[in-house]
Amino acid sequence: MKARKLTKKNQIKVATVFLLLLSFFPAKILAVSVYVEPMVSQYQTDDVFILEVKANIKDQCVNAVRIDLVFPTEVLEGKYFSEGGSLLQLWPRPIHIDNERGVVSFIGGIPGGHCGSIEDKEVLFGRIAFKVKKVRTITEKDVRILESSRVLLDDGEATPVEFTKIGGRFVISPERRDIPLDAWDEIKTKDKEPPADFFPEIRQEELLFDGKQSLFFSTTDDQSGIDYYELSEQRRVGFFPVERENWRRVESPVVLKDQQLRSIIKIRAVDRAGNKRTKVIHPSPGWQDFVPWIIAGLLLGGLLLWQFKKLEKLKNINHKI
Amino acid sequence: MHKRYLSIIFVFLFFFGTFSFLYFLKADSVKSQTDLVSISDTISTSHPNVEADHRVRFTATADVPGLGKIVIKPVSKEGSAFYTPPEMNYSDVALYINAEEKPLGANPLEDVSGVSIVSGVDGQVTVTLAENLSLSEGDVVVVRIGGENKITNPVNTGAYWIDIEILDDADSLLSYGQAAIFVVNPVSVGVAPVFPEPIVRTIEAGVVGASSVVLRGELLNLGPVDYVDVFLQYREKEAETWNETGKFGRSEIVLFSDFVGGLEMGTEYEFRAAAEWYNEEEEELQQVYGEIVDFVTMEQEPGEEDGTGEYDDPGEYDDPGVGDGTGRAEGGAGGPDDGIREGEPADPPPPEIQDPPPYLYLQGWAYPGGEVTLLKDGEVFAETGADSSGEFEIEVNTPLSGHFNFLLKVEERENLVSTDISFTLETEPARGITIRRILLSPTLEAEKENFVTEENIVVFGRGVPGEEVNVRILKDSERVSDQTVDVDSGGEWSLALNPGELERGRYLVIVRSFAFEEESAFGGFLRINVGEVGCSAADITGDGNVGLSDFSILMHYWGTGELRADINNDGVVDMVDFSIMMNCWTE
Incomplete structure (x- = not known):
């Protein structure tokens, strides 16, 4: 993401803003901080920029995070959320960008937790792509992390951590570039890697979907993030598919259409750059899988026998001749 | 030509079908949580009131994380207990995982597992796995206890138990098992009392050639010692001096033989089996001999058959029988040295052979109709059935010598249930072991x-x-x-x-x-x-909502078997629990 270089006049403004921002901080600076990056920047109409939500957790061990972030709807439009490269691996709720209220909310977790260290560098929670709306005059607006945000310790008791919340301020100018900045497109262009390998599992759970056969899956993508998952269930006969792949978008867990598990199941994760990783599951074979082979074997055996007898007959005729 | 093409197609399809069948047979394995298997505690001596090394072995049936614990606790009986000395420390303990020794220290560190010891009659040894060391299901774990300091066996004989608990890093019980230890006082049995000296017998020469022969003997009893050298002596008939074959050290009854070459053709020879041991009381090496047996070399070379070397190493002694061939008493072909220790004028008569009481006798109770099997080192050794009162008896009438792992198993095939105990015994050929009142x-x-x-x-x-x-x-x-x-x-x-x-x-x-x-x-x-059923299980905190706090606890216990977070009670906190929680989310 490239921000435009600030003029001297604007540098003074930004410095003022920064001091103002600091004045919002609590008297005691807490060890853990959650902040956005860039904290201060300037964009023009129609630019698409990335706001990264980061944290410095110092020496704490954390495992679950809820971030509620408000943005000025009069100047910004939330476009996308990317978990690419995030410390958070599991997302129990869909990420919600509310462009009417100007709120982005996400909840994520780290199985087994993550412990930082005093020298630890920042960690990334997520990235939000905003598009700058048209303004008439130079406008300064804040993005704030709400008090409802929470970071929980990995202590088995879900103890909340007190943390410093540092928002950002943006200077929006009414000009428009010939080719507006599109940081989101840059991320997508650079992403050539498919999502991480994953291991989907078919399970029957009494507590989910009345115990129906369901597919559980999850993976991550370090660059642009996972966009969606697709599932295909192809009927099979004799181990081979007898119909075309029929992809449908799904979320984990998903109830399988074929509860008899007689299909070849394919699940693929697609990242926001369109890279895919597909996993194929062959449920255990049933007697039906062997029937075509048995029939084929019998037919071939019969055919061979018939050919053999025919040859024998020919030999006998030749012999007589 | 058609036939050939069709054959090729058929063979191709056959192999393709077979391959497909095998490929698709790879069904997903189902994880199940059971308790420790292959559990045993081998002790260096099973005699009462003596110090013994313990070798506790088991196969893990659950994954154990770093800082998980292996707790080994001898169980006391009233008035009789194992005693763990206060001097015992981590240097007296060794930990092996899949035969690889792991470093131990007083406290667990990143790569060093810690050992804590509670001494006294209710002692216990706890091994806390290093932070970076974990156990996986199927790992074979051996904990050896006993170095400079050892655990002392109970004063009274009988069956004792060693509790083995596997805990996770939060001290929750993952697996549990008990190994049996029988503390026994071996007693001499009438059929094979302790002989005053080792006994050997000479066996007919085998594969006699013109210039070579295979001489054979048998060590029948070790007498008062644990170890003897066995060998064979031979000479021309009535020559003055004996030639000797190489000596082999043996600590159990065994058939032995050796190949001898360079003999004269068509000549009469004699040979005898011999054993040599060190007499501690008299502080000298002593020898005993079997009866002298004759053989005559052939007049001419038989060709390739001569000297096959088939018996060039002593073989195992399969079944000596009871009291069979005590050659020293029976004499032999005659002669001044016949079966007599050199320098002694007479041969003391061997002990009288009586009806054999068992070398191993086990009596106990299980349940009516139970099929009782005794396995020795993994192989079926004896079988019997429990009577209507649940009582069973096992008699073993063949001599046993060595250190064996036994498994006494009682099964009820109708309901596919069984119960068993494993134990180790140190047995000697001349001594019988009786264990009564075994309660399964x-x-x-x-x-x-x-x-x-x-x-x-x-x-x-x-x-x-x-x-x-x-x-x-x-x-x-x-x-x-x-x-x-x-x-x-x-x-x-x-x-x-x-x-x-x-x-x-x-x-x-x-x-x-x-x-x-x-x-x-x-x-x-x-x-x-x-x-619980439904979403109440997902409300881990019990606050009436399923939300971030529950999610945090789920994340904390991810991959473990923690009950609070294991929403579907399948023994592991995983993606399924996460999915149920998502399904139940209320915040």
């Missing part, structure tokens, strides 16, 4: 493993008729219930647990028999899960 644990079953809270839970099984079964229920290693029920005359017992007694959670049910003033080891090891 009862069987334990339940109709299912997963119960809804407040559901009636009935456990049942088989035990010794007319006696009692103690049913103990544990949660997180803590005892939550301890009840005793009577076993009916048919050997059946059952217990209905109070539904209100078991709150949501995972429980381990173990049972033992009380019979004939003995108590068995705990057995059964049945896991039952009592759980």
Whole structure:
């Protein structure tokens, strides 16, 4: 993401803003901080920029995070959320960008937790792509992390951590570039890697979907993030598919259409750059899988026998001749 | 040509079908949580009131994270207990995982596992795995206890138990098992009392050629010593001096032989088996000999058959029989040295052979109709059945010599249930071991493993008729219930647990028999899960909402078997629990 270089006049403004921002901080600076990056920047109409939500957790061990972030709807439009490269691996709720209220909310977790260290560098929670709306005059607006945000310790008791919340301020100018900045497109262009390998599992759970056969899956993508998952269930006969792949978008867990598990199941994760990783599951074979082979074997055996007898007959005729 | 093409196609399709079949047979394995298997404690000596090394071995049946614990606890009996000396420390303990030794220290560190020892009569040894060391299901773990300081065996003979608990890093019980130790006082049996000296016998020469022969002998008894050198002596008939073959050290009864070449053709020779040992009292090497046996070399070379070297190494002694061939007493072909130790004028008569009492006698109780099998080092050694009172007896009438691992197993094939104990014994050929009053644990079953809270839970099984079964229920290693029920005359017992007694959670049910003033080891090891239905299980904090706090606890216990976070009670906190939580999310 490239921000435009600030003029001297604007540098003074930004410095003022920064001091103002600091004045919002609590008297005691807490060890853990959650902040956005860039904290201060300037964009023009129609630019698409990335706001990264980061944290410095110092020496704490954390495992679950809820971030509620408000943005000025009069100047910004939330476009996308990317978990690419995030410390958070599991997302129990869909990420919600509310462009009417100007709120982005996400909840994520780290199985087994993550412990930082005093020298630890920042960690990334997520990235939000905003598009700058048209303004008439130079406008300064804040993005704030709400008090409802929470970071929980990995202590088995879900103890909340007190943390410093540092928002950002943006200077929006009414000009428009010939080719507006599109940081989101840059991320997508650079992403050539498919999502991480994953291991989907078919399970029957009494507590989910009345115990129906369901597919559980999850993976991550370090660059642009996972966009969606697709599932295909192809009927099979004799181990081979007898119909075309029929992809449908799904979320984990998903109830399988074929509860008899007689299909070849394919699940693929697609990242926001369109890279895919597909996993194929062959449920255990049933007697039906062997029937075509048995029939084929019998037919071939019969055919061979018939050919053999025919040859024998020919030999006998030749012999007589 | 058609036939050839069709054959090729058929063969191709056949192999393709076979390959496909094998490929698709790879069904997903189902993880199950059971208790420790292949559990044993081998002790260096099973005599009472002596120090012994312990080698505790088991196969892990659950994944154990770093800082998990292996707790080894000898169980005391009234008035008789194992004693752990206060001087014992980590240097007296060794830990092996899949045969690889792991470093130990006083406290667990990143790569060093810690050992803590509670001394005294209720001692225990706890190995806390290093932070970076974990156990996986199927890992073979061996803990050796005993270096400079050792655990002392109980004063009284009998069956003793070693409790082995596997805990996770939060001290929750993952697996549990008990190894049996029999402390025995070996007694001489009438058939094979201790002989004053080793006994050997000479066996007919085999594969006699013109210039070579295979000489054979047999070590029948070690006498008062643990170790002898066996060899063979030969000479031309009535020559003055004996030639000797090489000596082989032996500590058990054995058939031995050696190849001898360079003999004269068509010549009469004689040979005898011999054994040499060190007499500590007289501080000198002494020898005994078997009877002298003659052989005559052939007049001419038989060709390739001569000197095959077939017996160039002593073989194993298969079945010596009882008292067979005590050659020293029976004499032999005659002659001044016949069966007589050199320098002694007469040969003392060997002990009289009597009807053999068993070399190993086991008596105990299990349950009526149980099929009793004794396995020695993994192979079936003896079989019998328990009678209508549940009593069984096993007699082994062949000599045993060595250190063996035994498994005494009682099965009821109709219901596919079994109970067993494993133990080690140090046996000697001239001594018999009698173990009485072995009480096996009862069987334990339940109709299912997963119960809804407040559901009636009935456990049942088989035990010794007319006696009692103690049913103990544990949660997180803590005892939550301890009840005793009577076993009916048919050997059946059952217990209905109070539904209100078991709150949501995972429980381990173990049972033992009380019979004939003995108590068995705990057995059964049945896991039952009592759980909530639906989203109440996902509300881990119990605050009425399913949200971030519950999610955090789930993340904390990810990959473990922590009950609070294991929403579907399948023994592991994983993606399924996460999915259920997502499904139940209310915040």
